[in-house]
Amino acid sequence: MKRQDVQERIISVYIHRFDPTSDKKPRAVLYELAVEQGMTVLDGLHRIKETQDPTLAFRFSCRMGVCGSCAMLINGKPMLACNTQILDVTDKALTVAPLPNFRVVRDLVPDLAPLFKKHVQVNPYIVRTDGHEMESPSGEFIQTPEELIKYLQFTYCIKCGACVAACPTAATDENYLGPMALAQAYRYIVDSRDDGFHSRKSVVGADKAVFNCHYAGECSAVCPKGVDPARAIQFMKRELVRDYLLMRRHTAPLKARALNDKSKEKKTPLPVPPYTVDR
Template identity: 65%
Template sequence: MTRKLQKETDITFHIRRYNPDVDDKPHWQKFIVHVEPGMTVLDGLHQIRETQDASLSMRYSCRMGVCGSCGMLLNGRPALACNTQIFDIASKALTVASLPNFDIVKDLVPDLTPLFSKHISTYPYIVRDDADEMLNPTGEFFQSPDELTEYLQFTYCIKCGLCMAACPTMATDPNYLGPQPLAQSYRYTKDTRDDGFNLRKKVVGGSHGAFRCHYAGECSNVCPKGVDPARAIQLMKRELVLDYLKLRKHRTKSAILGKPEGVKRRPEIPEAPCFTKE
């Protein structure tokens, strides 16, 4: 894609401000930012903080679209501020607001607590029937490249919350699990090392689970990592229906491969730490 050559110019940032200690409701504030080609929205917000208003609050960390901290509503579309070039979405004015479907901590900082609590409720980790093997492993669990491919794209989720902000069902049902937790429940269900489907199906097949999704598909459109949560939800529905009809295939459990023989740990690499949780 050829990007249009842009000259440096002034762009008006309309930022939705909200301080719960002072304000009754959010309000808009204008800032003029001198933008140069290559500047991201996060760069623009930094410039505002450094030169105009140090009280502007935002959350960010890696600045390279990896940590998922700087999710915001940019010109009405959820996006990562660090991953969005200003000139790609604005030529004169740009609106910046906190992510919808989440409470606001302050200014551009959404409260992502519901995302994480819903995420945890879907058992987003490998659940095994053989607890002994988990605690005292005798080898590695085998998984073929084809088996990995079945869920690989869903592992790229960075939990930024953009999909949850874009979801129209989330807007009407705050208890709806949402695209991120549902996609992760599918990711672990399809993992051949996992035995946790019977636990997860009680949550994702519930009244606020996968069947509330209308397949609007906005979650997949806004994902900055190219994950397709809408697809994961439909595939999860299929798993649930097949399970109800007793047609779900019982897959072969991952074989446990023996530990590698004839190799020694290099002396400069320390021993793995002990379990912190029994």
């Protein structure tokens, strides 16, 4: 590492502060921060809280881009504070604000309760008619790699709310279900173990849901985990259109296979990998 890389530099950090007991609306407060190579926005906020202003409030937990607690608006873009290095964003001025399209509880802490309520509405779990199999499965639900890849991408969602903060439809419509909940609905609908399309259809196909999305693509562009909610929403629309035109093929949900069931293995033996060296 070059010497200049480890040198500190002073940058101006504008943090949007809001105290519910005294403020009517958020105000930007300027802090000077000595930034070094590798320092994340979350590190910077901790440094300011420790050395300049202990009243600064922000939400965080894992510090490694897994929990989704620290999403905030960093220089105008929704990002995870723990996953964003300050010098990757700026070397002069940094503006940190709470996620838009959510109410602000205090300083950089958004109220994510509406996000989670909408998530619950889409039944974000495997729905099956054979309840006993869900409670005490008689075996494993074995999926092929092709079945897995259909929903794998959408399982990486950490519910940080960055997609909703970037969504222009959510900006003007508080009741819009939002990219996170819709992508999660599709994640379960496309799962071969699930049989809940019809129970979710009334929620995702209703007003203020998938058909309010006109593909701005911002949710996918800002997602810190590459979940691509915009893709899931378009696929969901296709499923709903197919269902409306009676063209949606209903396949029975995957059945559990008992651990001692050898019958399938006889029919479809595991493929032998090709030799990697000359015999």
